[in-house]
Amino acid sequence: xxxxxxxxxxxxxxxxxxxxxxxxxxxxxxxxxxxxxxxxxxxxxxxxxxxxxxxxxxxxxxxxxxxxxxxxxxxxxxxxxxxxxxxxxxxxxxxxxxxxxxxxxxxxxxxxxxxxxxxxxxxxxxxxxxxxxxxxxxxxxxxxxxxxxxxxxxxxxxxxxxxxxxxxxxxxxxxxxxxxxxxxxxxxxxxxxxxxxxxxxxxxxxxxxxxxxxxxxxxxxxxxxxxxxxxxxxxxxxxxxxxxxxxxxxxxxxxxxxxxxxxxxxxxxxxxxxxxxxxxxxxxxxxxxxxxxxxxxxxxxxxxxxxxxxxxxxxxxxxxxxxxxxxxxxxxxx
Numbered sequence: 632x633x634x635x636x637x638x639x640x641x642x643x644x645x646x647x648x649x650x651x652x653x654x655x656x657x658x659x660x661x662x663x664x665x666x667x668x669x670x671x672x673x674x675x676x677x678x679x680x681x682x683x684x685x686x687x688x689x690x691x692x693x694x695x696x697x698x699x700x701x702x703x704x705x706x707x708x709x710x711x712x713x714x715x716x717x718x719x720x721x722x723x724x725x726x727x728x729x730x731x732x733x734x735x736x737x738x739x740x741x742x743x744x745x746x747x748x749x750x751x752x753x754x755x756x757x758x759x760x761x762x763x764x765x766x767x768x769x770x771x772x773x774x775x776x777x778x779x780x781x782x783x784x785x786x787x788x789x790x791x792x793x794x795x796x797x798x799x800x801x802x803x804x805x806x807x808x809x810x811x812x813x814x815x816x817x818x819x820x821x822x823x824x825x826x827x828x829x830x831x832x833x834x835x836x837x838x839x840x841x842x843x844x845x846x847x848x849x850x851x852x853x854x855x856x857x858x859x860x861x862x863x864x865x866x867x868x869x870x871x872x873x874x875x876x877x878x879x880x881x882x883x884x885x886x887x888x889x890x891x892x893x894x895x896x897x898x899x900x901x902x903x904x905x906x907x908x909x910x911x912x913x914x915x916x917x918x919x920x921x922x923x924x925x926x927x928x929x930x931x932x933x934x935x936x937x938x939x940x941x942x943x944x945x946x947x948x949x950x951x952x953x954x955x956x957x958x959x960x961x962x963x964x965x
Contacts (some may be wrong), residue, residue, distance in 0.1 A: 655849060655857035658798055663832065664811060665895050666798055674773050677904040678710040681772040685917060703924040706915045708772055708906040715905065716768035722760045726750065731752045757789045766791045770887050774902035778811070779884035797886065799900050800834065807886050807900050808835045826851045828858065829866050835882040842882055844874045 651761050655661055659668045679685075683706040687699040727745035754760070770776035775792035792812055801809035814829040832845040848866045851858025863870040876883065887901035906913055 653860040655859075656668060658811070658830075658857060660857070661811075661830070663800065666796055666901075667899065670896050670899055670901060671795075673895060673903075674901075674909070677708075677773040677907065678795060680904075680906050680910065680913065681712065681769065683709060688921065695828045702917060702921040705920050707913050707916060708904075710907050712768045712772040715771050716764050720760075720764050720767055722764065724760055726754060726759075753787050753789075756786060759789065762789075762791065766793075767887070769793060771889060771905050772906045773884060774893075774907070775888045777812070777884050777886045779812070792884070794901070799886075802833065806881075808837065808882055809833055810882075810884060810886070812884070823852065826854055826856075826858065827866055829870075830857075831883060833882060835879070840877065840879050842879050844876075846870055846872060 657668065657671065659666055659671060681763070683704055685702050685704050688702045689697065689699045692698055728743050728750055730743050766776055766778075770793075775794050775797070777792040777797045779790050781790055782788070786912070796813045796815075798811040798813070798891050799807045800811055801807070803832060809946065812831040813834065814831070816827055818825050818827065828849045828851070830847045830849065832847070833842060834845070835842045846863055846866075848861050848863050848870075849858040850861045850865060863872060889904065891903065893899050893901060893903050894906065895903060
């Protein structure tokens with residue numbers, strides 16, 4: 632960060648304190664985004680179930696002390712998502728561009744061979760088959776994901792966008808035409824971890840066949856917040872404020888949505904994760920499995936016998952008993 636950028640950031644921070652700056656605690660605080668906050672929290676919960684990050688179990692022990700422990704769980708969301716993703720798409724899939732016929736039945740598409748080679752090269756360079764299956768797994772767990780192209784060193788690359796990074800701005804009955812994409816990264820500034828968020832606002836005009844991308848950068852000292860608006864150079868010196876692409880038949884991004892209506896926010900174009908309507912079943916299965924494992928752990932044999940009935944071994948240094956320490960069979964789990 633240059634001195635000028637630091638000064639700009641400082642003055643912006645000063646404006647925030649008196650209510651004049653653009654500070655976002657969550658992405659839904661942005662004036663251009665009208666997505667219900669409940670949709671953001673729902674996706675975060677889906678991610679928690681996918682990570683199998685279940686809440687600790689609280690209990691009281693025999694001394695009436697409150698304790699907590701990690702539960703024994705089955706990672707059902709992960710397993711369901713992996714199995715479905717492998718059925719829908721796997722590394723054995725092949726993609727090709729074939730000639731097609733027009734309304735009169737005449738075969739058209741002389742450039743299909745060149746286009747087919749071009750598409751296959753792009754997919755191979757991006758290891759598409761493997762990456763798509765992996766991201767499809769996460770998309771099934773969280774309700775959806777997006778993909779968009781970008782150019783790096785003259786080559787076309789594909790960026791994968793998780794459900795927690797994709798916010799729809801405008802949509803119709805068939806697809807999402809405008810969206811905000813959130814990119815995050817962390818840097819260390821004076822031994823302090825700083826979180827930067829790049830917000831890309833993709834607005835597609837179906838009439839003019841243009842897409843306008845506007846960039847905004849935010850800085851936060853708290854991991855869970857978007858932060859305050861700062862100059863674009865904080866992210867990249869060459870990052871433009873606005874870019875317009877023309878001659879497009881559709882937006883540059885593509886969104887995958889889990890089939891079925893979103894029954895948690897019927898007005899939302901976002902999909903729902905595979906575990907969304909089955910969390911009570913997953914919780915019940917985890918509770919049953921956790922109790923079973925705990926019962927096995929706590930059901931070990933307990934033997935109560937007088938000390939005189941157990942022949943001790945020779946006394947060793949540190950033994951509590953003068954006659955040596957009582958010894959069981961070394962293979963017994965008691």
